Amino acid sequence: MKGALCWAVAGLQPLLSAALTIAEINGNKFISPYKDQTVTDITGLVTAKSSAGIYIRSTMPDDDEATSESIYVFNNSIGKSVNVGDIITLGSAKVAEYRSSNTYMYLTELTNPSGITIVSSNNEVTPLVIGKDTLSPPTEAFTSLDGGDIYSVPNAQQNISAVNPVLKPAEYGLDFWESLVGELVTVKAPTALKIPSSYRDTWVIGDWKVTGKNNAGSLTMTAKDSNPETIIIGAPLDGTKNPTTTKLGDQLEDITGVVTNTFGFYTILPLTAIKIKSVSTLTPPPTTLISSGSCKGITVGTYNVENLAPTSAHMPKVASQIVTYLQSPDLLFIQEVQDDTGATDDGVVSANKTLSTLISAISSAGGPTYDFATVEPVNSEDGGQPGGNIRTAYLYNPAVLALKDVNPGSATDENEVLIDSETGLPSLKYNPGRIAPGDAAWEATRKPLVAEWIALKDGKKSFFTVNVHFSSKGGGTSLHGDVRPPINGAVEKRTQQAEITAAFISKILKADPAARVIAAGDFNEFAFVKPLTTFAEVSGLKELDEALNVPVENRYTYSYDMNAQALDHMYVSPVLASSKSKFQHVHVSSWVAASAVVSDHDPSVAQFDLCGCKASKRIHKL
Numbered sequence: 295m296k297g298a299l300c301w302a303v304a305g306l307q308p309l310l311s312a313a314l315t316i317a318e319i320n321g322n323k324f325i326s327p328y329k330d331q332t333v334t335d336i337t338g339l340v341t342a343k344s345s346a347g348i349y350i351r352s353t354m355p356d357d358d359e360a361t362s363e364s365i366y367v368f369n370n371s372i373g374k375s376v377n378v379g380d381i382i383t384l385g386s387a388k389v390a391e392y393r394s395s396n397t398y399m400y401l402t403e404l405t406n407p408s409g410i411t412i413v414s415s416n417n418e419v420t421p422l423v424i425g426k427d428t429l430s431p432p433t434e435a436f437t438s439l440d441g442g443d444i445y446s447v448p449n450a451q452q453n454i455s456a457v458n459p460v461l462k463p464a465e466y467g468l469d470f471w472e473s474l475v476g477e478l479v480t481v482k483a484p485t486a487l488k489i490p491s492s493y494r495d496t497w498v499i500g501d502w503k504v505t506g507k508n509n510a511g512s513l514t515m516t517a518k519d520s521n522p523e524t525i526i527i528g529a530p531l532d533g534t535k536n537p538t539t540t541k542l543g544d545q546l547e548d549i550t551g552v553v554t555n556t557f558g559f560y561t562i563l564p565l566t567a568i569k570i571k572s573v574s575t576l577t578p579p580p581t582t583l584i585s586s587g588s589c590k591g592i593t594v595g596t597y598n599v600e601n602l603a604p605t606s607a608h609m610p611k612v613a614s615q616i617v618t619y620l621q622s623p624d625l626l627f628i629q630e631v632q633d634d635t636g637a638t639d640d641g642v643v644s645a646n647k648t649l650s651t652l653i654s655a656i657s658s659a660g661g662p663t664y665d666f667a668t669v670e671p672v673n674s675e676d677g678g679q680p681g682g683n684i685r686t687a688y689l690y691n692p693a694v695l696a697l698k699d700v701n702p703g704s705a706t707d708e709n710e711v712l713i714d715s716e717t718g719l720p721s722l723k724y725n726p727g728r729i730a731p732g733d734a735a736w737e738a739t740r741k742p743l744v745a746e747w748i749a750l751k752d753g754k755k756s757f758f759t760v761n762v763h764f765s766s767k768g769g770g771t772s773l774h775g776d777v778r779p780p781i782n783g784a785v786e787k788r789t790q791q792a793e794i795t796a797a798f799i800s801k802i803l804k805a806d807p808a809a810r811v812i813a814a815g816d817f818n819e820f821a822f823v824k825p826l827t828t829f830a831e832v833s834g835l836k837e838l839d840e841a842l843n844v845p846v847e848n849r850y851t852y853s854y855d856m857n858a859q860a861l862d863h864m865y866v867s868p869v870l871a872s873s874k875s876k877f878q879h880v881h882v883s884s885w886v887a888a889s890a891v892v893s894d895h896d897p898s899v900a901q902f903d904l905c906g907c908k909a910s911k912r913i914h915k916l
């Protein structure tokens with residue numbers, strides 16, 4: 295204001311007093327107060343160029359942390375007439391809010407620039423070092439609009455763009471990155487959090503404070519902390535390409551680039567391609583849990599083998615991982631087993647060939663000769679890749695385990711918990727059999743596969759298992775998106791699925807509180823989110839990581855966007871939730887380079903002492 299008055303006195307007033315600073319155009323909220331308006335005489339230093347525009351930084355910064363001092367000017371020819379280091383004035387331009395999908399946040403930009411004047415050239419361009427020249431990124435909450443929990447339900451209560459809150463960059467991650475949109479920044483000493491996306495975009499953290507760091511150095515999502523301090527490095531501005539070989543833990547050269555919002559995420563577009571400074575030497579160790587062959591030390595694994603068909607290129611690799619990394623557990627819960635003709639949609643539903651091919655490959659790799667137990671689904675009713683008819687299945691070592699009183703159900707047979715009229719003990723109507731296959735909650739989804747087993751050596755202890763693969767999070771929205779809380783795809787369906795599965799299990803435990811029950815698989819959900827807190831409450835089972843007090847950071851089986859996270863779990867009944875049980879996640883997927891990834895999930899292995907469990911009602915009664 296004072297400046298404008300001065301100029302007025304000097305007689306240059308009309309144009310200059312109309313001029314807005316870049317901070318004023320951006321404003322202190324997500325959406326510009328000048329959206330859709332034409333603004334005149336915008337002055338800025340060109341800090342970077344892309345093939346579609348330029349980035350300019352204010353020469354008259356304010357001291358408000360909430361307002362970005364930089365902005366993107368979208369025009370595919372403007373870069374030809376100006377150079378990085380030029381201070382320019384745009385005679386006029388339009389303020390636009392752009393996004394390519396209505397669930398993404400908007401990017402504030404200037405379009406239709408005209409009347410470009412170069413004021414001076416060869417000015418110094420200094421990037422802002424994140425965490426030094428700027429605040430450090432907040433480490434827990436993304437926005438004030440998530441009600442303190444990004445996974446709270448119901449989802450999609452508000453849109454950031456509609457509420458347009460004043461940015462609090464010291465408190466909320468999205469506010470922090472929004473307050474830097476358009477800015478040229480440097481990430482010092484970046485560490486890669488995972489393999490790049492198919493577009494070679496790479497999630498990193500810099501040298502700032504982070505929370506949730508796990509045993510591999512990536513960040514694990516925990517209750518109320520989904521890691522807004524991470525940032526994705528997108529396509530380089532100079533047209534070079536980011537490497538495809540980057541993996542978790544790789545140290546990268548400092549990254550300088552501009553902050554933008556693209557494909558639903560706050561993103562840094564680097565000036566040039568990411569360079570790997572030192573490759574991580576981290577390699578996933580095999581499980582140390584080895585079966586004792588008797589009920590004293592039964593081993594149980596769970597693994598989503600990602601669309602496994604008889605001719606899958608990854609078939610021998612899955613087999614070799616089962617032998618080498620999982621040490622051939624006595625019982626394997628597997629998910630995403632496709633039918634014998636894979637993704638060909640030809641009415642075939644049997645997976646006998648898929649499973650026998652896997653079993654042969656395991657024995658060729660030095661493992662035992664497993665048997666399998668599964669129930670064929672109805673064609674095209676259980677979701678997943680069209681034609682693939684994915685299902686859950688068990689592989690078991692017949693030298694150690696047997697199905698108790700085999701009586702397989704069909705796809706549509708509804709399993710029931712039968713109560714013995716004399717002993718009061720539970721058993722299954724179908725062994726194996728599916729839970730409530732006709733219930734609408736399972737539409738286009740895998741029905742849980744229940745079985746009862748006997749450990750053949752030392753006392754013939756029996757136990758129940760439930761192999762689950764709940765509906766996926768498909769249809770969800772970005773954690774960086776406009777919709778708050780973000781849509782957790784199919785959360786309502788998973789909640790119903792959790793309730794139905796848990797109610798079935800609770801009948802077993804009601805009849806026999808000392809029953810040994812293991813429910814494992816791909817729950818497609820985090821243990822601290824409602825579908826699974828409900829599952830634990832209703833079923834009476836305990837999540838094994840939780841029961842064993844595994845550090846929360848080390849509970850992960852999957853790597854998605856910025857987070858290491860646990861979609862796969864093992865839940866056990868109270869008698870198995872003791873410190874005698876052991877549980878390990880085997881990070882054959884999340885720790886390795888893209889070329890070494892076999893499945894998108896990490897498997898897990900547990901070990902249980904079935905002999906040592908406290909006396910069950912079964913024993914009292916006899």
Ligand SMILES: *[C@@H]1O[C@H](CO)[C@@H](O)[C@H](O)[C@H]1NC(C)=O
Nearest residue numbers: 368369370371372406407408
């Ligand atoms: C870029 O600006 C030039 C000059 O004003 C104009 O002719 C052209 O249409 C603009 N291009 C885009 C994509 O806006």
Ligand SMILES: *[C@@H]1O[C@H](CO)[C@@H](O)[C@H](O)[C@H]1NC(C)=O
Nearest residue numbers: 396397450451452453456777
């Ligand atoms: C959020 O935005 C989407 C897309 O524009 C719209 O469909 C939805 O109704 C909005 N939600 C709320 C709660 O306003």
Ligand SMILES: *[C@@H]1O[C@H](CO)[C@@H](O)[C@H](O)[C@H]1NC(C)=O
Nearest residue numbers: 643644645646647666668702
């Ligand atoms: C698949 O194997 C099961 C169990 O061994 C057998 O009962 C069933 O008939 C087989 N199905 C086909 C189509 O071969």
